[in-house]
Amino acid sequence: MPSGKTKCKPSWMEKLDNSGKTLGSWCKRDTSNEFAGYCTVCMKSILCSNSGANQLISHADGQKHKKT
Numbered sequence: 001m002p003s004g005k006t007k008c009k010p011s012w013m014e015k016l017d018n019s020g021k022t023l024g025s026w027c028k029r030d031t032s033n034e035f036a037g038y039c040t041v042c043m044k045s046i047l048c049s050n051s052g053a054n055q056l057i058s059h060a061d062g063q064k065h066k067k068t
Contacts, residue, residue, distance in 0.1 A: 015057070017056070018061055039059060
């Protein structure tokens, strides 16, 4: 039975965040968790199993990400 979680998809890396950068310019798939992306700016995993690419876009709007 499927778990209902969304896996991080390579196609998301072409999407734009709210600052106009592609997700792939700062994010990659987390090799230790198929349900997460990895922010190369903040150096942290971002769980995206519930909200998908929108969670990655939301992360880019955060103060820590913008500050770094």
